[in-house]
Amino acid sequence: MIRLGNLTLDVPFYQAGLAGYSDAAMRLVARRHGCPYCVTEAMLDVFLIQGGKGLKAAELDPDDHPIAGQLMGSHPADIAQAAKILVGLGYDVIDVNLACPVKKIRKRSRGGHLLCQPQDAIAILDAVRQAVPPEVPTTVKLRRGTDDSPEAERDFHRIFEKVIEYGYAAATVHPRSVMQKYIGPSRWEFLRNLVQQYTPPSSSPVPCTPYPVPSFQIFGSGDIWTAADVFSMIEQTGVAAVSIARGCIGNPWIFAQCRAIATGDLDAANRPPTIAQQRQVLLDHFELSCRLHGERGASMMMRKFGIKFSRHHPDAANVAKAFIAVHTADEWHTVLDTFYTQAEPAMPIALVEN
Ligand SMILES: Cc1cc2nc3c(=O)[nH]c(=O)nc-3n(C[C@H](O)[C@H](O)[C@H](O)COP(=O)(O)O)c2cc1C
Structure with missing residues (x-):
C-alpha cells in the first residue's frame, strides 16, 4: 500500500502526466488495465482562470479517480487560484510541475525553469499548499536540477526541503536535468541518494534527517519501458512508487503486467497482448x-x-x-x-x- 496523503494506492506505480497524450481517454484505458492513479498533463494556471476551453478540458469523468491535476504557472497567486479551481472540479490531488523542460515554458519561468529560481519555486509551493484544503494532498514533480552544476544541485535541495516542510505528500523526481531534456539516461543513482538522504529508516526511532516526515513519499520517473523496469527502479533506488510515462503510450498492458509481477504471476507478466x-x-x-x-x-x-x-x-x-x-x-x-x-x-x- 502506498500512502498519498489521505489516499492509498494498492500498487506502487501510476500513469504519468504526458502532454498531448494523457487525456481522459488514455487515462480511462489505463485504469481498465489496472492503473491505480493518474496525473493529468500540465495545465497552465491562467488557462483555468480564464475559463473557456482550458477550464472545460479540466472537467473530470466520474470514473477518472483518483487523479492529480497538474499545474504549471509563474505567479504564486495565479497558480494558487488555479489549484482552488481544480479542487472545485473534484481533483483528488494537486500536483505542481517544476519539471517541464520545454523552451517556451522555460522562457516564461514555468515548469523546470523555476528550479534555478528557488525563491520563486518555493513561493509557488507555499501558495498552493495554503490554497488547497488540508485534506487534499499536494504533490510536486521535479527534475534533478537545471543542469549539472553544484548550484543547480544546491537549488534542488533548497526547494526539496521546502516541499517536505510545507507538508507535500509526495514528490516525483525525474532525475534528468532540465538542460538534458531527454538526452542520455535518467540518473537512478540520484533517486537512490535522495531516498537515503530524506527517508529515515522505518526501524529507526530517532529520525536521521532534519526532515523526518514519515508520510512523505519519494516517487521516481525516467526510463521505465517495461513492467520489470518499475520493480528494478524500486529495488535499485528505494522509491515508494514509480511513474510510468513513455512506456505506457500505446501500451496500457504494462499496468496489468506490473500487477502480475506484484502477485508473482510471471507468465502473465511476460505475455504480450493478443x-x-x-x-x-x-x-x-x-x-x-x-x-x-x-x-x-x-x-x-x-x-x-x-x-x-x-x-x-x-x-x-x-x-x-x-x-x-x-x-x-x-x-x-x-x-x-x-x-x-x-x-x-x-x-x-x-x-x-x-
Ligand atoms: C510527450 C511528453 C509529454 C510530457 N508531459 C508531461 C507533463 O505534462 N507533466 C509531467 O509531469 N511530465 C511530463 N512528461 C515527463 C514524463 O512524465 C516523464 O517524467 C519522463 O518522460 C521520463 O520518464 P520516461 O523516461 O519513463 O518516459 C512528458 C514526457 C513526454 C515524453
Whole structure:
C-alpha cells in the first residue's frame, strides 16, 4: 500500500502526466488495465482562470479517480487560484510541475525553469499548499536540477526541503536535468541518494534527517519501458512508487503486467497482448477519444497513438503507415478490419524510443 496523503494506492506505480497524450481517454484505458492513479498533463494556471476551453478540458469523468491535476504557472497567486479551481472540479490531488523542460515554458519561468529560481519555486509551493484544503494532498514533480552544476544541485535541495516542510505528500523526481531534456539516461543513482538522504529508516526511532516526515513519499520517473523496469527502479533506488510515462503510450498492458509481477504471476507478466486484445483497446480508446474531442479531433489525436500501438503488431511498419493516414472514424475501423482480425499472436516488442 502506498500512502498519498489521505489516499492509498494498492500498487506502487501510476500513469504519468504526458502532454498531448494523457487525456481522459488514455487515462480511462489505463485504469481498465489496472492503473491505480493518474496525473493529468500540465495545465497552465491562467488557462483555468480564464475559463473557456482550458477550464472545460479540466472537467473530470466520474470514473477518472483518483487523479492529480497538474499545474504549471509563474505567479504564486495565479497558480494558487488555479489549484482552488481544480479542487472545485473534484481533483483528488494537486500536483505542481517544476519539471517541464520545454523552451517556451522555460522562457516564461514555468515548469523546470523555476528550479534555478528557488525563491520563486518555493513561493509557488507555499501558495498552493495554503490554497488547497488540508485534506487534499499536494504533490510536486521535479527534475534533478537545471543542469549539472553544484548550484543547480544546491537549488534542488533548497526547494526539496521546502516541499517536505510545507507538508507535500509526495514528490516525483525525474532525475534528468532540465538542460538534458531527454538526452542520455535518467540518473537512478540520484533517486537512490535522495531516498537515503530524506527517508529515515522505518526501524529507526530517532529520525536521521532534519526532515523526518514519515508520510512523505519519494516517487521516481525516467526510463521505465517495461513492467520489470518499475520493480528494478524500486529495488535499485528505494522509491515508494514509480511513474510510468513513455512506456505506457500505446501500451496500457504494462499496468496489468506490473500487477502480475506484484502477485508473482510471471507468465502473465511476460505475455504480450493478443491481436484481439489490441483490437479491443484500439476500439475503446478511439471511442473514448471521440467523446472527448469529436470524430475529427479524435482521428487526428489517435494517429499518434496508432503509431505507438502498432509496435505490438507483427506487421508494425504497415500498420503504422495505415494509422498515419486516418482522417475519420470509418478509416480507423478500416485499419482495424484490415490488420486486427487475424488470430496470430502478437510480437513481444522493444518499446525504447528511437
Ligand atoms: C510527450 C511528453 C509529454 C510530457 N508531459 C508531461 C507533463 O505534462 N507533466 C509531467 O509531469 N511530465 C511530463 N512528461 C515527463 C514524463 O512524465 C516523464 O517524467 C519522463 O518522460 C521520463 O520518464 P520516461 O523516461 O519513463 O518516459 C512528458 C514526457 C513526454 C515524453
